[in-house]
Amino acid sequence: MTIEPAAARDTGYNFAYLNEQTKKMIRRALLKAVAIPGYQVPFASREMPMPYGWGTGGVQVTASVLTPEDVLKVIDQGADDTTNAVSIRKFFKRTAGVATTEATAEASVIQTRHRIPEQKLTSDQILVYQVPIPEPLRFLEPRETETRKMHAFEDYGLMHVKLYEDISQHGHIATTYAYPVKVEGRYVMDPSPTPKFDNPKMDNCAALQLFGAGREKRIYALPPFTSVVSLDFEDHPFEVQAWEHPCELCGARDTYLDEVIVDDEGGRMFVCSDTDYCASRRQAVSEAAE
Amino acid sequence: MYVAVKGGERAIDNAHRLLAEKRRGDPDVAEISAEQISQQLTLGVDRVMSEGSLYDRGLAALAIKQARGDMIEAVFLVRASRTTLARFGYSEPLDTGAMEITRRISATFKDLPGGQVLGPTFDYTHRLLDRALDTGAEVEPAATAPVSDDATPHVLGLLDKQGLIEPASCRPDEDQSEPGDMTRDPLTFPVDRDVRLQMLARGDEGFLLALGYSTQRGYARNHPFAGEIRVGMVEVSFVPEELGFAVCLGEIEITECEMVNQFTGSKSTPPQFTRGYGISFGHCERKAMSMAQVDRALRADELGEDRTAPAQDEEFVLSHCDNVQATGFVEHLKLPHYVDFQSELELVRRMRREQGADRQEAAE
Secondary structure, eight states: OOOBOOOOOOTTSBTTBSOHHHHHHHHHHHHHHHHSTTOOEEOOOOOOSSOTTSSHHHHHHHHHHOOTTOEEEEEETTBSSSHHHHHHHHHHHHHHOOEEOSOGGGOSEEEEESOOOSSOOOTTOEEEEEOSOOOTTTTTOOOHHHHHHHHHTTOOHHHHHHHHHHHHHHSSOOOOBSOOEEETTTEEEOOOSOBGGGHHHHTTOSSEEEEEETTTTEEEEEOTTOOEEEOOBTTBOOOOOOOSSOOTTTOOSSSOEEEEEOSTTSOEEEEESOHHHHHHHHHHHHHHHO | OOOOOOOHHHHHHHHHHHHHHHHHOOTTSOOOOHHHHHHHSHHHHHHHHHHHTOOOHHHHHHHHHHTTTOHHHHHHHHHHHHTTSOOOOOBOOOOGGGOEEEEEEOSSOSSOTTOOBOOSOSTTOOOOOOGGGGGTOOOOOOOOOOOOOSOOOOHHHHHHHTTOBOOOOSSTTOOOSOOOOTTTSOOOSSOOHHHHHHHHHTSOHHHHHHHHHHHHTTTTOOOEEEEEEEEEEEEEEEOOTTTOSOEEEEEEEEEEEEEEEOOOOOSSSOSOBEEEEEEEESSOHHHHHHHHHHHHHHTTTTTTOOOOSGGGOHHHHHHHOOHHHHHHHHHGGGSOOHHHHHHHHHHHHHHHHHTTOOHHHHHO
8 A cells, every 4th residue: 555644734724725715616617617528617716826837727626626535646747756746745735634645546536747547547536637728729729719719619620620731741640749639529628738648548437537727717527438539530540659669667568658868879768657557567567476 | 777766755855945045045144134125125025016916015025035036936925825815805996196195297297286296216317336325324314395285186187177088987888886806707808997907907017018118119009198107105995894884994005107198089089088097006117107008008999999919919918917827837848748748759750750851760
């Protein structure tokens, strides 16, 4: 077991920092978001004690769904010990006093930036995404007044044209992360800057998936078992990244790999980006050997 | 053999200890106090209060000290503290006409009721470094004059009496109901002028200065006159529900700027001057002036002007004027992005391979 048990919290703040009125406001936005999967619900995002762009949306969502019994896991780039994940986990240890873990299976709430854990999530879990730019159409149309209309009219032609132009220019759809998806056949949604490798994990997922964008003041959600389809064309079907080599630490062939530069001669190796998944596979091997 | 990097937590703790040491500087040099900052770096404190949206000199001074003089970081500290405070309601509108003036100038009339009062200003100083300032020499007391009981009416009010300027109003529809609150409601475009002014009031001084400047250089040209700039103390009053009448909570120092702008008139409106409004906590004159210019530029639609320049573009200006938001998102680029970068790397390598461009890759 790797759970670090619940401990006393800083009582100078309300449980999980936000006051109850704010949490209520955010929970209302969450309920609306769950009721309309993939729709971006505006909410009165608060200033948080960490900078905008560093997960304030995710932190507000986590703070609003967290209960004292929860076990929290925080990852950034798939890893529990990246600096920002450490910082956010510490924040909730201090303000909520909840138990924390690095093991995906043990967590009831997982806040993430840029990855979805490799291990399949269950219906007892909530996955909270930190979202920088919630609007999938933003880079095609910078104006919010326009993009809201486009969503309302289900006018996604511009997005398909963009993907088509990629294919005609590069031979590939040149979007590798934040790859747009269609939710329940209605809203086009930004899955946050997770690599497209993770898109299939969102589809029909047993866990509740919540997305918080603090600076942009938007919340959206995927209720459990929601259909999430990556946009593609019949003759250019969606496909995920694949590596020629397995993970050099655990030998996994079906995970997202980070490239690590090991010397200044261009030498490099590939290892799992999901550190918990990689570590538990290695542990299983060494236990079997004993 | 590569081992996954561990120890982020210890590294963060150590970095914070180093930060504390650097903040203190050489321990042989006397430590600066928040009180000293509050007294001697007053304009910095004023800026942090304005952009931090919290009138508290002590906290703003502490924030400047904690932020090692980084003003945007200090603003951020104040905002993060402000967000935990309960909101009791709205004050009554400030009566800036009843201001106890420390500075009041008008560029549109040579003399006017209440007079021109220069107050403490850099305006006519020669910007020569004053080496004597660092020697601890006594400061000669400033000349004083008795406080005048004469009213100091708003310059624009005088124009208004003659019908030469549009009447002051918060919103074009003259709606006098409760103002919006951009800290409680997410921004939805188009934005009413009340919320727009709130956002500009906490907006970054540098950003508004540049935009205001751009309107003087032909991007949304509408020549402004500094109708009036006034700095001084005003009373803040509040109506507690259980009392039903206004009680004075205290005084705050503010800077108010009213710009007078050209307007040629339209088919339905005879030619008259129009207004741009700027306000800040403390003495932030540059900010209040820039804000007034940008406020006027943003009224393009309302006044039937073509929107051709960045300063007239509400979505552009309001979405980017908050320096806490801007700095957060720009600086988040320091966070690891190696997962996303890896996907780009993979795609670029694949495309180069397909084009036969990457010989090294192809040889592998």
